[in-house]
Amino acid sequence: MDRVLYGYWRSTAAYRVRIALALKGLSHDAVSINLRTGEQKGDAFRAINRQGFVPCLVDGPHSLSQSLAILEYLEEIYPDPPLIPGDAAERAHVRALAQIVACDIHPLNNLRVLKYLAGDLGLEQEGINVWARHWIESGFAVLEDAAAASGAFLAGNKLSIADICLVPQLYNARRVETDLSRFPALLDLEARLLQIPAFADAQPERQPDAVPV
Template sequence: MKLYGYWRSSAAYRVRIALNLKQLSFENLPVHLIKNGGEQHSISYKALNPAELVPTFTDGDISLNQSLAIIEYLEEMYPEPALLPQDPAAKAKVRALALDIACDIHPLNNLRVLQYLSGTLALTDEAKTAWIQHWLHTGFNALEQRLRRSAGQYCFADTLTLADICLVPQVYNAQRFALDMTAYPIISAIHHHCQQLAAFALAAPEQQPDAQ
């Protein structure tokens, strides 16, 4: 197994957590999103992933992009420990929480969006930070309300799931952009609990070989 990623990529971070939780060995292959104009734009990487995004995951002849698709592949191939409940309704609720983060919150503070704000639109650093914090607050406000109904130690009761794998990297982003987390005690408590687990600690951006 090979994982092409970037140390600070939230999506790659999710996959690292899942691989660690399932205790799977993999080769971590850095794709630096800043150096040399962005290594994701290289001819060799574009051949692997035409979207020029990370992560890309390969397992023999299989090549996958999209972090949640990669994690669900791992879930099917290596079902223990389970990252999704067996009950269809519970499984759908966990997927919905994960998608709230991965599809609604994360894309608005992704690198290529921020580069467009700074570059093409010529926003100041202050304006860019305001943009990021606005959309983080919008997403976290809704997520915190949902978690009031579903959370225990983790996003879904006391069982670690795909939702937690998505939540931790998103909180890392929020902390990076100095978001005030006071209004989100449930999100903060789940994040703190997950951070005590080795699978999450080893997947942390600062622990990666390409960390800058």
């Protein structure tokens, strides 16, 4: 197989790429990089992605990092079905919603940030969860309004990368015990999205490297 996704079952950024590949009908081999043991920082993986992050997608001769950049690449090279649909303004709206997750929520509570809070700053687990929930809830408040005012999907009536970013972030929110009852429109949308096989099959627990918790 000349398409390989380096990921980890619990990585929400890799989860985004799994969903997009499935929606576009692109098969791939999956290579698990164990984030718990620090495999992402080892020389072998750093030779693939210097930054030491998953996901990394190798597509033929191309080695790609950063999940949003990978989603944009997939959209350009494999345009069917479109995941950044619509006219210029609609596509900007899709990207804005996706970036609320990928730029304004996720970077504040990804593994290296939580490790820094625990290790260097000495925060207890509950304090770390409070930190993570704060940024999740502030981003979700905006996304909740967007979902409540939208159509069948987060950005209108067409499935998009906004939905692809949302579902993994909801998974992450549960890991830090976020009270999601404040976000009924997001929960309703999530339930509908998880009926779609590409979303359902990409769930962390369904990955071959998943570990029971």
